[in-house]
Amino acid sequence: MIEFRDNDDGYLWWLERHPDGYVVNAHRRPIASYLVLPRAECPSITRLATNAKTWTHGQFIKVCSDKISDLDAWVCQVPGELSSCGMCRP
């Protein structure tokens, strides 16, 4: 499991090498009501939203892993629960 904050280059590098992986999109200071889990190939986290200039330098961070179980463990510490991305439904 790897956490990307202020590191778009590292994040994009990871996505490219882990197409079957998973990502948690969370606030820089993670809050329980926003812990979204998309697949690594989901447009929601591979394309920048309108008006967004960065994936990891702004309001959000990305926590990445090949295994959902790792990310489950991470959100337990927030504490919170993953909510599956509605676009790719992991």
Ligand SMILES: [Zn+2]
């Ligand atoms: Zn998705």
